[in-house]
Amino acid sequence: xxxxxxxxxxxxxxxxxxxxxxxxxVDRHGQLAYRVALRLLGNHHDAEDVAQEALVTAWQQLPxxxxxxxxxxxxxxxxxxxxxxxxxxxxxxxxxxxxxxxNDVNAGPSQQAERDLTVxxxxxxxxxxxxxxxxxxxxxxxxxxxxxxxxxxxxxxIPAVRSHLFRGxxxxxxxxxxxx
Amino acid sequence: xxxSGQPIHDVSLLLSGANEHLACGADIxxxxxxxxxxxxxxxxxxxxxxxxxxxxxxxxxxxxxxVRSLAxxxxxxxxxxxxxxxxxxxxxxxxxxxxxxxxDGGGIRVAARVxxxxxxxxxxxxxxxxxxxGRSTHSRMAGLVERATLRHRHPNAAVGVLGRTAxxxxxxxxxxxxxxxxxxxxxxxxxxxxxRSKVGLRDVTVNVHVDDVIT
Numbered sequence: 001x002x003x004x005x006x007x008x009x010x011x012x013x014x015x016x017x018x019x020x021x022x023x024x025x026v027d028r029h030g031q032l033a034y035r036v037a038l039r040l041l042g043n044h045h046d047a048e049d050v051a052q053e054a055l056v057t058a059w060q061q062l063p064x065x066x067x068x069x070x071x072x073x074x075x076x077x078x079x080x081x082x083x084x085x086x087x088x089x090x091x092x093x094x095x096x097x098x099x100x101x102x103n104d105v106n107a108g109p110s111q112q113a114e115r116d117l118t119v120x121x122x123x124x125x126x127x128x129x130x131x132x133x134x135x136x137x138x139x140x141x142x143x144x145x146x147x148x149x150x151x152x153x154x155x156x157x158i159p160a161v162r163s164h165l166f167r168g169x170x171x172x173x174x175x176x177x178x179x180x
Numbered sequence: 181x182x183x184s185g186q187p188i189h190d191v192s193l194l195l196s197g198a199n200e201h202l203a204c205g206a207d208i209x210x211x212x213x214x215x216x217x218x219x220x221x222x223x224x225x226x227x228x229x230x231x232x233x234x235x236x237x238x239x240x241x242x243x244x245x246x247v248r249s250l251a252x253x254x255x256x257x258x259x260x261x262x263x264x265x266x267x268x269x270x271x272x273x274x275x276x277x278x279x280x281x282x283x284d285g286g287g288i289r290v291a292a293r294v295x296x297x298x299x300x301x302x303x304x305x306x307x308x309x310x311x312x313x314g315r316s317t318h319s320r321m322a323g324l325v326e327r328a329t330l331r332h333r334h335p336n337a338a339v340g341v342l343g344r345t346a347x348x349x350x351x352x353x354x355x356x357x358x359x360x361x362x363x364x365x366x367x368x369x370x371x372x373x374x375x376r377s378k379v380g381l382r383d384v385t386v387n388v389h390v391d392d393v394i395t
Contacts, residue, residue: 018313035255142251177191
């Protein structure tokens with residue numbers, strides 16, 4: 001039923017204490033939180049932890065959310081910050097299961113093994129990037145966000161985001177080219 | 181080939197050092213961006229006649245293919261995530277209960293959020309209601325009582341305790357064109373009946389707020 005109304009409506013109702021309205025927002029955007037955390041951190045366990053923290057934090061901070069950006073943009077901001085905190089705290093480099101349960105059922109064992117290797121290589125290459133480059137690459141090339149929105153999410157400028165993207169793309173390309 | 185005119189054997193070499201342009205003058209980072217964005221095949225008029233650009237775009241496109249493929253994959257959210265978030269939020273929201281029975285045989289209590297949920301579901305069943313959310317109007321008051329009693333280690337401190345009188349707010353969005361007051365009254369009637377029959381609450385007040393119409 002929540003699909004009939006937009007995020008702004010759900011945010012208003014949640015701010016008024018209708019907890020189910022926030023549950024609908026979690027239904028709608030929980031995947032965003034988990035997906036971004038997964039791309040930034042590279043493993044399911046940390047991604048689940050961070051996505052959970054971010055969604056609960058968003059609930060706690062909802063009274064102060066004035067709707068100046070969209071709810072997803074605001075959530076991107078919270079997830080990204082939480083993920084960066086986790087990165088700097090744990091310096092995660094190992095990451096092996098970005099796809100996890102997305103195994104291709106039609107692939108044979110050797111195809112699946114090759115696919116897993118490729119996924120691991122891409123995941124490792126992304127999570128090895130310095131945090132600012134990693135955030136820019138994930139938000140732009142994985143989430144498809146424009147530079148202006150990334151600048152808003154990261155509280156940065158468009159030229160700074162562009163610069164991180166340029167460097168991130170070079171590093172990622174070199175790493176993957178050497179892997180191949 | 182780079183701007184120095186030296187042949188390039190692989191991408192790593194092309195991107196290492198200070199190389200910024202191909203021999204034709206094309207910006208390497210712009211070509212990389214084009215390939216990373218999945219537009220390696222969309223050649224400009226210069227690129228259509230330039231072997232350097234075509235070779236670089238082909239190679240960049242090949243390297244970025246697995247990245248683009250991974251980015252396009254659907255990510256399945258663990259089912260436990262939503263449950264964990266809901267559970268955490270329940271802990272943050274004052275836990276308020278209606279007491280239906282207290283006797284030597286034990287007590288029966290129903291959480292206010294369950295009452296609100298039942299009212300919400302009842303509202304959903306009414307024709308013309310597109311969206312409905314429910315909340316207990318007692319939450320704030322009972323939350324304060326709960327915290328106060330907790331501080332004084334009151335025997336009933338575990339819960340914010342209410343009687344058998346429930347006051348529920350329903351926010352609804354109604355189908356455009358339907359008669360709002362008729363829909364609201366129907367919601368009220370149905371929610372009250374459901375709460376009396378399913379929960380056993382004696383006195384039920386349901387405030388209906390029509391806060392949107394949907395076309």
